[in-house]
Amino acid sequence: MSDTPENGAATPPQQPQITSRILAQYIRDMSFENILAQKGVTGDAQPEIQVQVNLDARKRKQKDQYEVITKLNITSKTKEKSEPLFMLELEYAGVFQVEGVPEEQMHPYLLIECPRMTFPFLRRIVSDVTRDGGFPPLNLDTIDFLALYRSELARRAESEKVAKEKAN
Template sequence: MTDTPENGAAAPTAAPQITSRVLAQYIRDMSFENILAQKGVTGDAQPEIQVQVNLDARKRSTDNQYEVITKLNITSKTKEKGDPLFVLEIEYAGVFHVEGVPEDQMHPYLLIECPRITFPFLRRIVSDVTRDGGFPPLNLETIDFLALYRSELARRAESEKAKAN
């Protein structure tokens, strides 16, 4: 007996099996400047926080290994006068072993799925650094890496369109 649907059509082929493992995670670079402690701030110091996120991925020399870097630039200023309170810049990397992802889907996989895996660890570091710097711990909101990826693609398309004109 064969495994075919009742209408006689062949069974659909299975999707490729994707395997992904985190081999390492580490801080590539970090800087925390406590401007409040250095200069002092007068008046009400209600913070306004801005977070900029950049992603980078590169193939490593070993087969199926990739390094994915999440770069955060976090600035905190007073709402009232815009006086800076602190600046935190961090590059957090994950080394991944990835197999089974089709080549045309590797770029989005690396820039969406991989940062999603390392983000909780990066969030914890940001919280600890801001707390240890004398501020309330900064608990970052979850980043939508899919939306971030799509907006970067749209930005690049607009940039290419502007260059063509």
């Protein structure tokens, strides 16, 4: 019996089956400051919200396990006078079992696919915390983790280029 089908074409090699599952999720660190309640704001408090997202991933001691952390820094200020309303800092971690991803593709997989899986839970926490803090619930827009990853690669390439130019 040969590996070629009846039409004589060779069978392509099988791609490894990628399996990924979330083993645990948890809040690593969180801080919410209701500045409006502490200091008060004069006039109409139309909010302007800024969201900064950072990602971090690391291999764990256990085979094929990784911890991926999504870090959010959310600030809300009044549009008119830029007076702060609230600040939310949140680090949300997921522990993943990832198998079948080639080593050269592991970094983008961890920083794109894994945060996508935990994002709905992170979004719920942000909504609940802002609501419980006395504000309308903040429902985050979906984050494009692929675009975030690409912009970080471009930023790193640019900073390396600047560093090389300074060295010469």
